[in-house]
Amino acid sequence: xxxxxxxSAASFLLASGYAGAWSVLEPAGEEAQQxxxxxxxxxxxxxxxxxxxxxxxxxxxxxxRRRLAEKSASRIILWGxxxxxxxxxxxxxxxxxWLMPGLRPFAQASSAALRxxxxxxxxxWEVVYHPSQGSPVASANEIRLPVGERVELTLKSAxxxxxxxxxxxxxxxxxxxxxxxxLSLKAxxxxxxxxxxxxxxxxxxxxxAFSAVAMEPEAFRSWLAAQAIPAPSAGASGSALFLRHxxxxxxxxxxxxxxxxxxxxxxxxxxxxxxxxxILPNTEDAVARFIARxxxxxxxxSMPAFDxxxxxxxxxxxxxxxxxx
Ligand code: CUA
Numbered sequence: 001x002x003x004x005x006x007x008s009a010a011s012f013l014l015a016s017g018y019a020g021a022w023s024v025l026e027p028a029g030e031e032a033q034q035x036x037x038x039x040x041x042x043x044x045x046x047x048x049x050x051x052x053x054x055x056x057x058x059x060x061x062x063x064x065r066r067r068l069a070e071k072s073a074s075r076i077i078l079w080g081x082x083x084x085x086x087x088x089x090x091x092x093x094x095x096x097x098w099l100m101p102g103l104r105p106f107a108q109a110s111s112a113a114l115r116x117x118x119x120x121x122x123x124x125w126e127v128v129y130h131p132s133q134g135s136p137v138a139s140a141n142e143i144r145l146p147v148g149e150r151v152e153l154t155l156k157s158a159x160x161x162x163x164x165x166x167x168x169x170x171x172x173x174x175x176x177x178x179x180x181x182x183l184s185l186k187a188x189x190x191x192x193x194x195x196x197x198x199x200x201x202x203x204x205x206x207x208x209a210f211s212a213v214a215m216e217p218e219a220f221r222s223w224l225a226a227q228a229i230p231a232p233s234a235g236a237s238g239s240a241l242f243l244r245h246x247x248x249x250x251x252x253x254x255x256x257x258x259x260x261x262x263x264x265x266x267x268x269x270x271x272x273x274x275x276x277x278x279i280l281p282n283t284e285d286a287v288a289r290f291i292a293r294x295x296x297x298x299x300x301x302s303m304p305a306f307d308x309x310x311x312x313x314x315x316x317x318x319x320x321x322x323x324x325x
Contacts, residue, residue: 161177291314
């Protein structure tokens, strides 16, 4: 069964086209653009050197098999084995060091209009938006950011080391318990990307991901304003069942008595691209399956199974959560 759910998660990613949205070679952010250029420079340089070495090898093996005098052999070793690699490596190092301030623009980050605080947990992401005006807005397992504006991310961990990474937007950064790491990103194109956890953190490390949505600034601001207030709730029975079965002791849902802080904030679950921290499409069926047997979808997660509930109750809770837009 476990394999079945992992397979269904993998086929969702492949079928949705969402899988293509995590390539470092399709940059959609300022930092990622520079990383992609660095990659192509390295790749072309490496390919040229490889072609040169293979060419020399073929030349000496096929066309020029005479022995070399010791003096000319030493000269080849000196130029080809010492001078050329040292000069190439120094040039690459200088280029990478020159890129570095652009890849970690801390000075600009402090002036960012939006700070997003992300905390890694086994195996999900707690997200709090701190706009320059207005109160903080809590969310989980999804990062949204405005296109063309610099955003500062403060990264923490509540348990073990995780690593935050949105490949099309920029480089990765570790989330270390007891430390706050800072990352700054600027999306240049709107899109929906996938952010994987990039540091082994336990059983479900490979199932710890999030969706990153880069939106036009106006759309982003209205989205954030809507997130700041409780979602209009439909389906009173689902809400009552959610509370009666104790879901509210771990999860927070704005506008209800569910005030838990152990699990992901579910206030606007229905508006997220994925559920289960980036692994399942956001459908009622996926939410119901997660509630019934979380360990099948995410082994090692601390959420208990609720498959002892009548299936209709699970459905009603899932439908209510999906309705929280
Ligand atoms: Cu969190 Cu790997």
